[in-house]
Amino acid sequence: MPVxxxxxxxxxxxxxxxxxxxxxxxxxxxxxxxxxxxxxxxxQELYVMGLPAEIHxxxxxxxxxxxxxxxxxxxxxxxILLTRDIATMxxxxxxxxxxGEEINxxxxxxxxxxxxVLPYVFLSPVETGELRRLAEQDVRVGARDLPASRRFSxxxxxxxxx
Amino acid sequence: MSERPVVRGLLVAHGTFAEGMADAVARIAGLExxxxxxxxxxxxxxxxxxxxxxxxxxxxxxxxxxxMPVGSCAFTxxxxxxxxxxxxxxxxxxxxxxxxxxxxxxxxxxxxTSRLVEKGHQAILCSPDAEKxxxxxxxxxxxx
Numbered sequence: 552m553p554v555x556x557x558x559x560x561x562x563x564x565x566x567x568x569x570x571x572x573x574x575x576x577x578x579x580x581x582x583x584x585x586x587x588x589x590x591x592x593x594x595q596e597l598y599v600m601g602l603p604a605e606i607h608x609x610x611x612x613x614x615x616x617x618x619x620x621x622x623x624x625x626x627x628x629x630x631i632l633l634t635r636d637i638a639t640m641x642x643x644x645x646x647x648x649x650x651g652e653e654i655n656x657x658x659x660x661x662x663x664x665x666x667x668v669l670p671y672v673f674l675s676p677v678e679t680g681e682l683r684r685l686a687e688q689d690v691r692v693g694a695r696d697l698p699a700s701r702r703f704s705x706x707x708x709x710x711x712x713x
Numbered sequence: 714m715s716e717r718p719v720v721r722g723l724l725v726a727h728g729t730f731a732e733g734m735a736d737a738v739a740r741i742a743g744l745e746x747x748x749x750x751x752x753x754x755x756x757x758x759x760x761x762x763x764x765x766x767x768x769x770x771x772x773x774x775x776x777x778x779x780x781m782p783v784g785s786c787a788f789t790x791x792x793x794x795x796x797x798x799x800x801x802x803x804x805x806x807x808x809x810x811x812x813x814x815x816x817x818x819x820x821x822x823x824x825x826t827s828r829l830v831e832k833g834h835q836a837i838l839c840s841p842d843a844e845k846x847x848x849x850x851x852x853x854x855x856x857x
Binding site for chain 1: 727756757759760761781782783784785787788791792
């Protein structure tokens with residue numbers, strides 16, 4: 552089964568992912584691609600506390616993820632792959648690694664230098680550029696916080712500045 | 714001999730859950746000023762939520778209650794409180810647990826957290842009894 556969801560979300564493993572998307576996609580594995588977390592076993596423990604027993608986790612660096620992505624896509628596991636920012640997903644997707652996949656922008660919150668695009672998506676000019684470059688890697692890019700929510704297209708995200 | 718400080722609570726949750734729970738506690742048991750603070754994670758990045766929690770948590774003892782055992786509230790609280798012996802994080806909060814907290818805040822932190830976890834569990838009942846499949850459910854103490 553291919554990776555059932557690629558998602559950019561600052562919160563990584565959290566309620567919307569585990570409950571909201573989990574109830575629809577029935578994942579058996581959550582893969583977190585994050586340089587900091589991959590090097591921090593104690594923080595990994597904090598993230599997996601309380602996860603349903605049927606879901607196991609992998610924490611990987613971008614390099615590790617790029618080396619293993621084909622195995623993950625071919626695996627019978629139903630995986631959700633998370634990054635906390637667009638830049639990390641872009642590094643994973645470079646070289647058309649994720650060609651044909653949909654990248655879900657699920658949660659990037661307000662911070663200095665970011666402007667509001669959606670209630671749950673705030674983007675800086677740098678991040679807007681990263682989204683465009685992500686789309687050039689032959690992936691579809693859209694924003695949707697939960698499965699039942701409206702999907703917003705890349706055009707809406709990159710042209711959303713008021 | 715100095716008097717042991719009473720435990721204070723911080724409830725961190727999604728949406729208006731924390732505010733609503735604190736309101737319910739105040740209506741049922743009353744709330745002393747400063748006994749239970751509340752925070753919502755709505756619109757906050759993990760970093761912003763961590764700053765908000767850190768701004769509340771001065772010297773303990775504190776219990777940080779969160780709604781879900783997994784997720785941004787629980788993770789942020791656990792990460793921030795990692796290594797602090799004067800703070801405990803309790804997840805899956807419910808109203809009976811919070812009511813027990815506000816009337817037992819003078820207990821030592823570790824004893825209190827153990828008690829609250831038990832009280833929280835005890836409050837979850839099903840009628841009719843899901844295991845027995847009978848109508849005599851809803852009993853915290855089974856019949857002998």
